[in-house]
Amino acid sequence: SQKIEQNSEALNIQEGKTATLTCNYTNYSPAYLQWYRQDPGRGPVFLLLIRENEKEKRKERLKVTFDTTLKQSLFHITASQPADSATYLCALDGGPSQGDSWGKLQFGAGTQVVVTP
Amino acid sequence: DADVTQTPRNRITKTGKRIMLECSQTKGHDRMYWYRQDPGLGLRLIYYSFDVKDINKGEISDGYSVSRQAQAKFSLSLESAIPNQTALYFCATSDPTGQGYNEQFFGPGTRLTVL
Numbered sequence: 001s002q003k004i005e006q007n008s009e010a011l012n013i014q015e016g017k018t019a020t021l022t023c024n025y026t027n028y029s030p031a032y033l034q035w036y037r038q039d040p041g042r043g044p045v046f047l048l049l050i051r052e053n054e055k056e057k058r059k060e061r062l063k064v065t066f067d068t069t070l071k072q073s074l075f076h077i078t079a080s081q082p083a084d085s086a087t088y089l090c091a092l093d094g095g096p097s098q099g100d101s102w103g104k105l106q107f108g109a110g111t112q113v114v115v116t117p
Numbered sequence: 118d119a120d121v122t123q124t125p126r127n128r129i130t131k132t133g134k135r136i137m138l139e140c141s142q143t144k145g146h147d148r149m150y151w152y153r154q155d156p157g158l159g160l161r162l163i164y165y166s167f168d169v170k171d172i173n174k175g176e177i178s179d180g181y182s183v184s185r186q187a188q189a190k191f192s193l194s195l196e197s198a199i200p201n202q203t204a205l206y207f208c209a210t211s212d213p214t215g216q217g218y219n220e221q222f223f224g225p226g227t228r229l230t231v232l
Contacts, residue, residue, distance in 0.1 A: 043223030103213045109159035
């Protein structure tokens with residue numbers, strides 16, 4: 001069965017450092033991989049999408065890589081700030097090849113990031 | 118105003134009661150989803166609808182039913198609530214034909230407690 005793994009342990013990091021989160025998957029060939037941010041008691045918010053033919057995508061202080069050979073995505077927050085403290089979820093999308101099921105996402109359980117001043 | 122709204126935001130009920138959670142959206146998206154979130158398990162898909170006439174089961178549909186009353190409204194029902202349905206429930210929408218990335222837009226969630 002398809003499995004998505006994110007580090008369940010919280011990542012504690014000092015302000016200004018780079019936080020790196022991993023998303024590993026098995027028995028899946030996603031066409032797209034998305035990252036979301038979730039604050040306590042609130043719904044997830046979309047951050048970035050990377051396609052299977054892209055190695056890296058950047059948005060402001062965020063960087064995502066996607067290695068389809070390793071079946072892994074890395075999510076980096078550079079120059080981290082206390083406001084970056086949240087849980088970050090990865091989500092996999094099989095893409096248009098899924099036909100009518102395209103857009104149905106499979107989510108990882110998320111990794112909590114705590115940035116201390 | 119929020120694009121995706123959910124009512125109620127919090128609900129405490131007793132075992133055996135019928136509960137309805139409602140979701141409304143103003144984004145004009147055809148696709149809507151219901152998820153539940155439990156600590157350590159992430160978001161799990163209960164049901165999804167790709168248009169008003171389309172309803173599909175997700176990975177954990179047992180004990181739940183849905184109704185797509187209009188493009189903007191998608192309701193989730195628990196016919197006879199049980200304690201292990203205590204969770205945080207999210208509604209979401211998406212638009213694969215738009216200018217975005219087929220990302221999903223989530224509501225604020227409903228915290229349901231079944232005693």
